[in-house]
Amino acid sequence: MATSVKPGATWKKTNYPSIRNPDFPxxxxxxxxxxxxxxxxxxxxxxxxxxxxxxxxxxxYPVLTILLALPIFAAYFTYGSQFALPLNNRVQTPGKKVEDYITIVDPAFQKYKGKNRIPMETFFEAYFDGKL
Known part of the structure; x- marks a missing residue:
């Protein structure tokens, strides 16, 4: 599958065998x-x-600063990486329908066919219940 990148994107494909190129950077x-x-x-x-x-x-204060510096550092980066928004999204994604990625088994989930999005909690519960 060839990845098409929109004009102005800064991502460049690598040719190193040890580095895997992402599908959608x-x-x-x-x-x-x-x-x-x-x-x-x-x-x-x-x-x-x-x-x-x-x-x-x-x-x-200096004792607490030394003791808490590493846990605070880790928490700061964890929080930052979880909630930071992408800077831009210049990569063209495939835009396929939901059925191309999952098989809908339960008729109650037919309303999510096509390009309709499934809420994450609903998807999670339905997936592990075998409805998707």
Missing amino acids: VEVAGFETFNNAHLAAVILGAPFVLVTILKLPFWS
Whole structure:
């Protein structure tokens, strides 16, 4: 299947055997949306808030900062990668119908034929119940 990329896209196909090219490359959030100031504010601000709320002595701030820096760092990146929006979507997707990807077994789900979208929770429950 050949992937067609819209004009102006920055994605280039690689010819390295060890690197698999994606079927539909979409530019997602990366360094353009990352902000070092936000990361520093969260890493330095969260321990300060804890020290202030719990009324701990000031010497506990550097200790809490050292102890919480790595978990806060991980949480920051997890949150950022889960909820960041794609920068652009210049890749032309196939636009196929739902039936090209799944087989609808239950007649109650016939309303989702064609290009109608299935809500994620409904899809999840129906898939594991064997209705799709």
